[in-house]
Amino acid sequence: MVLLLLLAVLPLTAEARKSVLLVFDEDKEFPGLAVVNGSLREAFRSELGADVEFYSESMNLSQFPETGYDGVFYDHLRRKYAGTRLDLIVAVMGPSLDFLLRHGEALFPGIPIVFCGADLSDLEGKTLRANVTGALVKRTFAPTLDIALQLQPDIRSVFVVGGTSSFDRQMQSIARRDFKPFESRVVITYLTTLPMDDLLKAVSSLPPNSAVLYLTLFTDGGGLAFVPHEALSLITAAANAPVYVSLDQYVGRGAVGGHVYSLDAHGRHAAEVGLRILGGEAPETISVVEPADHRNVFDWRQLRRWGLDERRLPAGSIVSFRTPSAWDVYKWYVAGGATLLVVQSTLIIRLLASRAQRRRAQRSLAERLRFETLLSEVSAEFLTLPASAVDDRIERMLQRVVETLDFDRVALAERQGGTNTMHVTHSWTRAGVAPVPMVFEDEALPWLG
Incomplete structure (x- = not known):
């Protein structure tokens, strides 16, 4: 009887466990993708606990840009997941979504797909199947340039830095659209085709009253692949002008900051859509969302480095990496010590006053005693x-x-x-x-x- 019961329960347990495949366009260990990966997994596990199993694949497109690589990756997935039951696929970034729109039905027929990290330009000319929905990211660079002009009213030249990969060029296309209204106010130059060494030389000798806006750099003009975060660190170290960014993961790598979007929050929004599907909702009933995940975030150290007035920042801005002053660090110790000193001084003063009063009373009592003793002795002498x-x-x-x-x-x-x-x-x-x-x-x- 017990054996039959266990055999009956095991299929139910296996059926309850959900399988989720995460597909990344680049190495999932890249800093930005690592944040999305972490937030997706954390959000799923917070709801499903141990009843979720993850698979992940990275396309590594910046390392394999060859035309035939699409078919190679297709064959890899077909063989690897031929016998695997999946409940949900999450496409992280636009190229992953493109791949799954082309091959998803052949590889994973009927499996729901949730995308994140893609913007409206990634969906242009494409038709989403009924089993595809997700969370759009609203990439916008104009607010960051506007903030730069507030912080540096004397800016005359703006240098936009990017790379040559397909994703780099897509970001540059959005930036050119966003920066059109500013072309009458500043001279905008695009440094997007230079090898890294030449790029570093260029940003190290910019004219006075300049600013740099960094987009992404997966591949430089010489064809070398880079982690965008690491490329930014090289650029901010070499630049002789402030560097502004539009991604929260870039703040802390030498950039001043800007109007940035949060990858962590974006990943959680995508996970919320995926959890609704795993909970039984049909993908076609869930609309694509475009959450507002932008914040104004700045690096206090870089504001100080370039002499930028924090009072010029937009209201509600977040200033990170602030180095606390000696007063900030020790103010509670100082306040506690001062309070203790005041209490101690008060007690000492009261003790001294009490001692002085007691001494006066003792002296008065002694004098009275001497006088009474004298009267007593004199009276006794006069009697005889x-x-x-x-x-x-x-x-x-x-x-x-x-x-x-x-x-x-x-x-x-x-x-x-x-x-x-x-x-x-x-x-x-x-x-x-x-x-x-x-x-x-x-x-x-x-x-x-």
Whole structure:
């Protein structure tokens, strides 16, 4: 019974697992394609978990531009996937979509195809079959040039840099269309057919008041293949003018930045379309989408390098790679230390004040105790004192009062009957201090009531 149950469950589990083939026009390890690859896989797995299996193929068109390569790649796929059941194919970039529009039905009859990385120009003159839908990317270069003119109002010359591959030329065609309205404001020169060494020399000696707009460079004028990101790094290192870009993956490689589109977000939009199909929706019921995945992103280091005023950037711009100032790094430590210092200082001041108050109280108490002790001793002496020794003992008592209470002089006086005149009967004065007058009026002295 258990064996029969397992045999019944296994086909259901295999049926539930989805198989997705990703087809790239170039090496999927290229930085931009790697981002799309990662975002596609992450988005599928976030919904399907372990119930999805990926296959991937790279056409490597910049390395194999020969006319007959199309048939070679076709035979490769036919043999490799002859016995494989696929649920979905994702065509990454326009050339991959072109290939699948030509050969998809022969290779993978009826399998839904979702494309991404293609723009409207890739679809011109082509008919999408019912099983084909996807996400368009809106490639636009005019906003980046407009931003460059805001940051550098004195620009006179703009140099557009690109390569010679079919994709490079397609980007240049879009750029020429976008830059037409600017031709009355600046001189636009296209550096798109030079070998890399000559290109680097050209951008290193541009005239004053220049800017560079980098498109893509898969192949240079000498026929050498490049990773566009690496080509950009060479160009920004050599250029004597700011370099602007329109792809978020290029920011951080020496370019100032620009109005860029996000490959990560674009890949996720394509995955959303694919998940709808895997969830049971028919491809023909899902319209092709063109999401707005552009942002204004800039490299703070390059703004500083070229002396460009950050306040001229469009509102809402993202400035990356900002080097924090010492205050940014340590401000919480400084604030915490200052707070601790204030609290500590307050406590110390309060402790000192409390100690001073306690000392004053102790001194007052000690003085009072000495005075009371003195009165007690004097009173005791006078109780048993003979009359003949009173005057002498009074003067000795006055001396003790002066010394105990730290006075300069002290005297006993009596009022003459019916008058305000006071006569001193006994006194004691420290050496060097004038004695109390023997006769004085009582108004001359302060009285304690």
